[in-house]
Amino acid sequence: MSHLLDVYRDKVTRLLPSFDWYPCDAYSPKWWGGLEDPEEVAITAILVQQTRWENVKEAYKNLRAAYLNSFVTIKQSDLNSIKRCIKSVGMYAEKSKKLKELADAVVKAGGWESFINRDMKEVRVELLRLNGIGYETADAILLFAGNHLIFPASRLVARVLERIGFDIPKGYEALRKFIEAKLPKDLFSYKxxxxxxxxxxxxACRSSNPDCLRCPISNICYMFAYKQASNIP
Ligand code: SF4
Structure with missing residues (x-):
C-alpha cells in the first residue's frame, strides 16, 4: 500500500484542489474543503452523507450567514432554523437532528476542544452513539476535524484497493484495521x-465502467493490466 501512497503523492496530489481537497500542513482543517474551522469540518462531514459536496457548500454558507456554524449556536437554535439553512442537502430533516444531537454532546463536554481532544476511543464511542452517525462519518470527523490517527474506511477506498489487486477483508472495522496496518502512522499519509x-x-474508478485510460493510478492497477492483456476496452 505504500506503493499506492507514493503514486498518490506523485500523480494525484496536484489534482486534489479541483475536487475541494487541499493538501497542506498535516494538522490543518483546510484539507477538508478548504475550511478553516474544525467545527465546520465536523458539521459538513454530517451534511455530506449521501450528498454532493456542491450542495453541502450551499448549506454551510447558509449556516454561516445565520451564525449556525458552531455547536454552541446550533445548540441554542431551534430545529426549524437549521432545517431552513441546510435544505440543499439530502435528508436535511434527519441531518438537522443529528447536528442538534452532536451540539448537545459538544456543549455538555464543555465546548468543541474539550469534546474532541479526549482519548480517541472515548470520542469515537460517543460519536457512534449519536443517532445516524455511522463509522465512516465518525472516523472522518476524528481524522479531519480532530487530528486523531484513525482511517475512515470508505467503500470507495475499498473499491480502488480491490481493483488494483488487494484482497480486502469484509466489514468496516476489518477494512479499517487492514488499511491502517499498511499505511505509515502519520496524519498526512492518512489524509x-x-x-x-x-x-x-x-x-475514473466509478462503480461501473471505470475509465481506466484517464486513471492516474492505472500503472499499478491489476484490473487495468488484466483488461489490456485481454483486449477489453
Ligand atoms: S485503472 Fe481502472 S480499475 Fe484501476 S483504479 Fe483506475 S479506474 Fe479503477
Whole structure:
C-alpha cells in the first residue's frame, strides 16, 4: 500500500484542489474543503452523507450567514432554523437532528476542544452513539476535524484497493484495521490516502465502467493490466 501512497503523492496530489481537497500542513482543517474551522469540518462531514459536496457548500454558507456554524449556536437554535439553512442537502430533516444531537454532546463536554481532544476511543464511542452517525462519518470527523490517527474506511477506498489487486477483508472495522496496518502512522499519509482514493473514484474508478485510460493510478492497477492483456476496452 505504500506503493499506492507514493503514486498518490506523485500523480494525484496536484489534482486534489479541483475536487475541494487541499493538501497542506498535516494538522490543518483546510484539507477538508478548504475550511478553516474544525467545527465546520465536523458539521459538513454530517451534511455530506449521501450528498454532493456542491450542495453541502450551499448549506454551510447558509449556516454561516445565520451564525449556525458552531455547536454552541446550533445548540441554542431551534430545529426549524437549521432545517431552513441546510435544505440543499439530502435528508436535511434527519441531518438537522443529528447536528442538534452532536451540539448537545459538544456543549455538555464543555465546548468543541474539550469534546474532541479526549482519548480517541472515548470520542469515537460517543460519536457512534449519536443517532445516524455511522463509522465512516465518525472516523472522518476524528481524522479531519480532530487530528486523531484513525482511517475512515470508505467503500470507495475499498473499491480502488480491490481493483488494483488487494484482497480486502469484509466489514468496516476489518477494512479499517487492514488499511491502517499498511499505511505509515502519520496524519498526512492518512489524509492524503483518503482524499486521493476518493478523487480517483471521481476521476475514473466509478462503480461501473471505470475509465481506466484517464486513471492516474492505472500503472499499478491489476484490473487495468488484466483488461489490456485481454483486449477489453
Ligand atoms: S485503472 Fe481502472 S480499475 Fe484501476 S483504479 Fe483506475 S479506474 Fe479503477
Amino acid at each position: 492524503l490516502f483518503y482524499a486521493s482514493s476518493l478523487v480517483t473514484t471521481k476521476i
